[in-house]
Amino acid sequence: MQTSQFEEAVEPIEQVVVVGTGFVGLPLALQLAKAGKSVIGVDIDEQLVAAINDQSLNLDEDKLQNLLESDEVEENLQARTSPTSGDAFVVSVPTPLTRPQKSPDLSMIKAAVESIIPHLEEGDLVNIESTIPPLTCEEVVVPMLTEAGFTPGEEIQLAHSPERILPGDVFEEIVHNDRVIGGINEESAHRAAKVYEPFLKGETYFTDLISAELCKLMENTFRDVNIALANEFALIGDSLNLDITEVIELANRHPRVDILNPGIGVGGHCLPIDPWFLNEVNPEHTNLITTARRINDKMPQASARKIRHALSEFDNPTVLALGSTYKPNTQDERLSPANEIVDELRRDGYEIEHFDRLVDEKQYDNLKMLIEKIQPDAIVHLVGHSETISQLEELKPWIADQEIKLIQTENGNPLRL
Ligand SMILES: NC(=O)c1ccc[n+]([C@@H]2O[C@H](COP(=O)([O-])OP(=O)(O)OC[C@H]3O[C@@H](n4cnc5c(N)ncnc54)[C@H](O)[C@@H]3O)[C@@H](O)[C@H]2O)c1
Missing domain, CATH: 3.40.50.720 (NAD(P)-binding Rossmann-like Domain)
Structure with a gap:
């Protein structure tokens, strides 16, 4: 300071x-x-x-x-x-x-x-x-x-x-x-x-106005570009039929490598927006930044493709989608990839019931009762609220007994590419 x-x-x-x-x-x-x-x-x-x-x-x-x-x-x-x-x-x-x-x-x-x-x-x-x-x-x-x-x-x-x-x-x-x-x-x-x-x-660090403006945009752009890199790795892993989470864990054993988690897309009010502010200031030098933005913007479509593939064994399935916020443990749905995925699948004609424990209009009291009421063919877990992760983990044997397909990662986290 x-x-x-x-x-x-x-x-x-x-x-x-x-x-x-x-x-x-x-x-x-x-x-x-x-x-x-x-x-x-x-x-x-x-x-x-x-x-x-x-x-x-x-x-x-x-x-x-x-x-x-x-x-x-x-x-x-x-x-x-x-x-x-x-x-x-x-x-x-x-x-x-x-x-x-x-x-x-x-x-x-x-x-x-x-x-x-x-x-x-x-x-x-x-x-x-x-x-x-x-x-x-x-x-x-x-x-x-x-x-x-x-x-x-x-x-x-x-x-x-x-x-x-x-x-x-x-x-x-x-x-x-x-x-x-x-x-x-x-x-x-x-x-x-x-x-x-x-x-x-x-701590408080002092600087001039322009440096403070740029600093904030650099922070969010750093996150966005690194998430895009993880997402591209996930797409490559997918094409090779590999669980990318495991490969990322192995790569991160390198002392100077720290690959982030891939996901279903990037939402919220910051990361999908702020990198474009840099593009406005200097479009000549934002090739990497805008490419990363476009990669992240396309992830909901790639995720929807993956879900379609997982649902291909059913005729006209009823799907319960869990999670509608742009990230776990918040009520914030702004620019949420989860919502984009659900919209896309509904446009395809899938019957989707969409709930989120933390969002007023999409709330439910008890997950087991919700599943019993909807009787879905498949559950797609889109957002990793801590509570949903542990409830699904607990309900897994019962869900399997009901012959409901659970679409999430093997370690119980939400769908990831
Ligand atoms: N949400 C985040 O996590 C986050 C994190 C860091 C920075 N930011 C930045 O902070 C800023 C605010 O974001 P937010 O998430 O709080 O937005 P928000 O939409 O949650 O809140 C902004 C509020 O401002 C009000 N408002 C709009 N115009 C107004 C006016 N003329 N006078 C009075 N109130 C007005 C809106 O009604 C709204 O309630 C944005 O620039 C955002 O990029 C957001």
């Missing part, structure tokens, strides 16, 4: 306005409220605002849920549909892609910054947490603030502190992950660190 004279000199932050209280913004608001800060959570989603205020929101992590229901959060967090004044404004709104161009859609960043401008006062901090393409702070946010009469770095401070939390383990990661903070100047970066100081146990 770098230190400087700013660390001691920066003004403390008492009231934080978090704009966008979704997967990223809400955990921050909760941690700050728990730490005794006065927090305003702003979201354009009225239902979400109401559910935060009456603490009725259903979160997918027990520890986050307990936090939401705590007395400190009731006392210190107020959700609203529009901003008020504060010492620090943290922007955590979505940054999707435009389709079909796959260019960054910064309209929500612009709307969020526009909404805080009337409430800004000299000395305030604007801290963008959303994942943004390099130069967004400089070319989008700075001009908006300047036009409103504030020179970032002088009257107000501007920072970018991208979030790195893992959905499913947000409660731990938001506290323990190291944090990179870019500032328009050193003072801004150190002031932004004050936002996280009340709960952060990871």
